[in-house]
Amino acid sequence: MAEQAGTLRRAPLSRDRVLRAAVALADQAGIESLSMRNLAQDLGVVPMALYKHVANKDELLDGMIDVVVGEIDPPMPEVDWQIAVRARILSARKVLLRHPWAPLAIESRNMATPAVLAYLDSTIGILLAGGFTVDLAHHVMHALGSRVLGFSQELFDDARRAGRTGASEPQPPAPLPPEVAARFPHVAAIALAASHDDESVVGQGCDDQFEFEFALDLLLDGIERLRQQGWTSAAGHR
Structure with a gap:
């Protein structure tokens, strides 16, 4: 050795x-x-x-991001756009779970790195090849947001907050005080949902992978409906 x-x-x-x-x-x-x-x-x-x-630490960080993004599976050839985009995004998520520092690093850059731009370009290419107009593809990329790169900005994300503050360990979610729960019963109901993933960044009662795929499928199904309807931004603004 x-x-x-x-x-x-x-x-x-x-x-x-x-x-x-x-x-x-x-x-x-x-x-x-x-x-x-x-x-x-x-x-x-x-x-x-x-x-x-x-040249410096910024260039080092850009290069590190490109190494990580380079691990994402290439697009699946000759499949429906929805299958191709879903597979690509879930591959990206798997990669970023191996490199938990990467989402914050990607967010911290003022400009997308070459590998990130190539990834986004190929994803847009999948949409255009699937019958999307440039107009719809533009709005789809906005709707997907960071999710297209395999991570999402969760509402209750102690792990990400810990990454920003330098805390060594994310703190477990605190129970809602009784008076707060009484005032906001719907929030309390969500907070008290049965726990099945104690490590979830979105709080007890949520499974990160399930929640990510759930939201992703909602988006992709809705996007396909708009594509079939020939949606345009001009029609959407009326």
Whole structure:
């Protein structure tokens, strides 16, 4: 094992090796632990050696995002648009679950990276090949939002809040005080739903994967209905 590690350390440094090591470090210790110094130490090089391959930490982060997005399955050929888009999005979700730091990293960028743009471009291509107008495809991408990349901005998401604040562990959802439950009985009913996924980011009583697919299928079914009706934004505004 020590011999293998030595061989890896002696392997020539490349941009791909730097990016993949950064992804592995973020997967293991969290994105907040990533620094050029820590990454250099992990690779067994001096920090200045990294700058031959990435100009700065922003470029490093962009490259890491592209590595992760590159793991998403390619589009399924010659299938109905709804099957193709659903499969692509669920593949994206599976990838981001392997890299839990990635959604916040993607959101933090001022401009989409090349791999993200290529992914979005191919998804729009699926819609257009499936009979969508550019007009409808435009609004569909707005409706899908971050879900098209495999994650959603949940209403009660302690894990994502923890990622922003640097907290080590997300706090479990607190029960509603009796007076609050009495004032807002419908919210209380949802909060008290039977728990079947204690790790869910949307609170007890919700299974993340089920909720994600449930909303995705609602959207895709509604989108197909609009496509069949020949929907246009001009008609939608009336």
